Amino acid sequence: MPRSPGTVVAAVAAALALVAAAVQLQAARERAYPASELDADAVYVTSGSAVRRLTGAYNSLAADVYWVRTIQYFGSTRRRLVANRLDPPPPVALAAPPLDYGNLYPLLDITTSLDPRFNIAYRFGAVFLAEPYPGGPGRPDLAIALLEKGLRERPDKWEYMEDIGFVHYWYRHDYQAAGTWFKKAADAPKAPWWLRSLAATTVAQGGDRASSRLMWEAIGQSAESEWLRKDAERRLLQLRALDDIDALQTRVSAYAAASGAAPADWASLVRARALPGIPVDPSGTPYELVSGRVRLAESSPLYPLPDEPMVLDARRPS
Numbered sequence: 001m002p003r004s005p006g007t008v009v010a011a012v013a014a015a016l017a018l019v020a021a022a023v024q025l026q027a028a029r030e031r032a033y034p035a036s037e038l039d040a041d042a043v044y045v046t047s048g049s050a051v052r053r054l055t056g057a058y059n060s061l062a063a064d065v066y067w068v069r070t071i072q073y074f075g076s077t078r079r080r081l082v083a084n085r086l087d088p089p090p091p092v093a094l095a096a097p098p099l100d101y102g103n104l105y106p107l108l109d110i111t112t113s114l115d116p117r118f119n120i121a122y123r124f125g126a127v128f129l130a131e132p133y134p135g136g137p138g139r140p141d142l143a144i145a146l147l148e149k150g151l152r153e154r155p156d157k158w159e160y161m162e163d164i165g166f167v168h169y170w171y172r173h174d175y176q177a178a179g180t181w182f183k184k185a186a187d188a189p190k191a192p193w194w195l196r197s198l199a200a201t202t203v204a205q206g207g208d209r210a211s212s213r214l215m216w217e218a219i220g221q222s223a224e225s226e227w228l229r230k231d232a233e234r235r236l237l238q239l240r241a242l243d244d245i246d247a248l249q250t251r252v253s254a255y256a257a258a259s260g261a262a263p264a265d266w267a268s269l270v271r272a273r274a275l276p277g278i279p280v281d282p283s284g285t286p287y288e289l290v291s292g293r294v295r296l297a298e299s300s301p302l303y304p305l306p307d308e309p310m311v312l313d314a315r316r317p318s
Helices: 005-032 037-041 048-084 104-114 119-130 140-153 158-170 175-187 194-205 209-222 226-259 266-271
Strands: 288-290 293-295
Touching (some): 048 104, 104 119, 158 194
16 A cells, blocks of 8 residues: 655654664764774764765765764863873974874864864864864864865855964964955855955964954854854963963063062962062963963963964964
């Protein structure tokens, strides 16, 4: 007996609901019972197109599963490495991600091949890839490659162009390339007006904190997720901390010049009325004073501070 259209629709809806529930159950299981290190590191099929053929009609659901796995893989690796405070690799161009993050790009490539319009995977994934080691693999080149893959699918997506400019600016310190990409983003349909100002400022003043603030404010305004907005807020607080450290170092140096010796602690400057009290960073954590040098405490949620942006000729990308 032939089924009515309503029965077929109900059956398909029920099947999709069961698959979605299975995905959620698997994600919950992985949170409660994390995979072993061997399982977490194993990516047996690294071709996105191959996985797409295997998953067939369930590409979008499979993309969600791989995205969950990507987050789990990145998060567990980052926690382990940051907790162990491993030394970063030598500052040379790498042909592949550090072995600790070796599967990060393949997982992101599979996720975005299964769902070529998976916006969060492109934008978050680029940040994951670009973060310096040990917080990430330190591969801005792969971050740019991922975003360019997204642009091939959506050539008018100004957010991806902005993100490429951001990677060039923040991680590669290539302000000319950053300005070029901000300009491309500004020329895209429906792009916000402030991108033209950002492009001009980046080219003219790239490397100073004022342009960095402008960039992070722009990232915060265009962020499509709370995580990106919070990250932009944190970066702005880090820039405030850098300003604080410069101002405090000036006072410490003046005290040392007047007294003939560097202050042993903050109390010495307070007693000399060089400071009204023990200075704290924007998170409320006291700054440290070690051998006459002011620095951010490792216990601060703003630690570590980013590398200071440099002039283009001083540090060209590898």
